[in-house]
Amino acid sequence: MSGRFQRLAEASRATVAFTVDGGTVAGLEGDTLMVAMLTASHALRDSEFGDGRRSGFCLMGACQDCWVWTVDGERLRACTTVVAPGLSISTHQPEATWPNQS
């Protein structure tokens, strides 16, 4: 496993398949989205103001530095969202092209 977070226990849970930026990722049942993503990669999102990738900070829903996007443009706070099968996550802001979602 080449992620940022390291599992130390509770590793025998069922896997949950979802996608991040188009690639398939396997989390475990009961993972937060943040843990499911960061056990497989090193970051969650870009800082809006050019200082690089961000990987969350507080894990308790306070710092708001772990928001990711579904492919439909919905926002998910990765540390307070439970990973679910079939989620399709983007680590980049969808509004770059401002689709008219009307």
Next chain:
Amino acid sequence: MSPAPIQSDVAIIGGGLMGCSAAFFLRQRGLSVTLLETDKVGRQASGTNFGNVRRQGRPIFQLPLANRASAIWRQANELLGSDVEYLPGGHMRITFKDRPENVGVMEDYAAKAREEGLDLEILNGNALRGRFPWLGPDVLAGSYSPLDGHANPRLASPAFARAAERLGARIIEDTKIVHASKSGEDFELVADDSRRFCAPILLVTAGAWAGSICAQFGEPVPLTPRAPTMTVTEPVPYAIAPSVGVMTPDEVETVYFRQVARGNLVLGGSIRAPSFPDEYRAYVMPENTLTQFQHIRRLAPGLAPLSIIRVWSGIEGYTDDSLPVMGASAKVPGLFYAFGFSGSGFQIGPGVGETMAELIATGATDIPLAPYAVSRF
């Protein structure tokens, strides 16, 4: 024994955008100026408003003043030596489909505005969405003003104050004037800590707090303090140039938004809340935040997934006819007013400052001020 009063050519009560820009332009004309502010400059209506630099939608008779202000906004950064984040991205006024009568009103307004030098383009239905694809299907038509835009209210008044100070104005914050009177040639102003300020000319730019001052000079003006419903979203990539607002007689539908260069969207409008000038406090009512959301979603459905990260408000002074009081006192020589801008003062602010400076320094101005006479109350 109390210290000698501070003497100047002009004393200004109220450090909002009107007072700060007047101080700046009065210094440009060589008059000595003392500006007195209860709190910090630009903290209430001037600092908390939406930031529209919008001419369209104003009364036609106000357009000369708006045009004068527009010229100042375009050169504000150079004039003030500091960035007020003026973004000339245009202004769009739209009407929803359930108010088709507004299209005729827009066309009529555009014809008259053109004569005052304001070019507006009326766009219908799909032409509008072709150019601004984020507008929703509920939008029937729009009036586009390519040369308007928006700026940052938090920065504008303090920037004028600092520029005025560099030109030699005295900007005195944390100073609440509790008594104003005229004896002989001079107005005498007394602060709550007994400091005194004297000047032969007094300009009252005290916004929602102006009522008690003009009452001391026998010209009471009823003012209703209200609080705008303001909101800002998380930052998203910059893509929306114009400031956009809804034209409607229904306050709850009156919403507007703009995107700042850093990416956040500023949302404003829907119902205004009461505010509390004596406590220096204004609060956003949660209910109004939610009705604002509702109509913002009609205006631009693509904004729905965005998170808002903060709401705020400030204290605005409304007159009964929503027009400001601006010009010379009808009773007291040397006394001038510019207040009661009723939630529509930001764009014209620098024009008000320049016009009041011109009026005070020369005794006249070409800008029509008759509709704003204090004597109408």
Next chain:
Amino acid sequence: MAEPVLNPTTSDEPRVIIVGAGPAGVRAAEALVAAGLRPLLIDESRRDGGQIYRRQPEGFTRSYEALYSSEATRARAVHETFERLRPQIDYWPETLLWNVSEGCAWTHCNGEARATPYSALIVCAGATDRLLPIKGWNLAGCYSMGGAQIALKAQACAIGQQVVFLGTGPLLYLVAAQYVKAGANVAAVLDTSPFSGRIRALPKLLALPDLLWAGAKLTLDLMRAGIPVLTGVTPKEIHGSTDGGVTGITVQAGSKSRHFACDAVGMGWHLRPETQIADLTRCEFTFDDVTRQWLAKTDAVGRATTPGVYLAGDGARVLGARGAEVTGELAALAALVDLGHTTDEGRRRALLAQKAKYRRFAEGLAKAFPWPHCLAARVPDEAIVCRCECVTAGTLRASVTETGAVETNRAKAFSRVGMGRCQGRYCGNAAAEIIAATRGQSISSAGRLRGQAPVKPIAIATVKVSS
């Protein structure tokens, strides 16, 4: 006097609302239920327990001892109390209190907002880590100390392969020891407090001898495990790249510069109370010299200055989980008195005596592990202070020296410090120190960032529903 009857079936009848299902909120609920009321307990999390007694997800198998160490018995008791109360209270999990206005709590859950009137609002909002900005702390791989603990406690993960813990306070040693025990690789424990402070603080720390001993034992455990534990360090820089994140950290320890390779840093300097809700209810605040923080004013039992608002737990004043249980119950008793109930005076006195003990211990901790405000004041110009808006210390200082900001809200208006998504939770304390130092004035004169709704972000998609 007749007891007011709160009818649980009509939701527009004002009722007692508790915010937060941690130790304070659960004990408050228990006292209200005992008095015959049916309170509404609102909590942001999926499960009860708060942050400190946060429960692992269903299906996880670690023991209470593994999760909560020396506090396992207390954690279990709080969880069991909640389970017992569950049928006698209304419980809204995953619900955010985002605003308060005119006697109504405005909540948000699943994209829906509703207003619920209250007769009493007991705010047990908890605390978050207090942070000192370090150059590079915006890099991926930096986490708050509480965050590092939650990764382990709630998800059985370490925040990296090689973790450095930096900061001060009991949580620094607790989290590091928990990581070691769980099998994580801890590269170093770096404490900004000098060891001597602990000796000076002993008289106050003896208020809770068992906690003092448990704390001392943590340090011994770490040393026995061969982990470098440095005290009195000055953090210099967290190194790394904008893409790959953290690669190491440099601190000054005495006359030596020490570098530790790592891919994660857990950092924190005690806690700061979550005061936004108190602010939105228009409570008055007061500056606390011991912690150099602003706290909402309360009387001894937790009554805030706004009638009908009560504060308890770490959100009122950081007294730890044990203290939270006491202040939660006290606040509920105060609310009951104000609602016309008769309460047990002896119980109240006993709780106040316990609270005094926790207060004394907390003062000892503040002395033993001081907030390094001088380091905050000296954060280098190029370091980011506000992670949300990427405002550097230099920009913040310029808002004071060039544009005349005299306090934090003005500095926020000019520089955007504290203006981002987290609303200053993670930069506010340090920003105030920088402003005060730049002006050469006291920290209290720098004021505090006013809380503004929403307490956490909500989407424009949010719709209003009736209760």
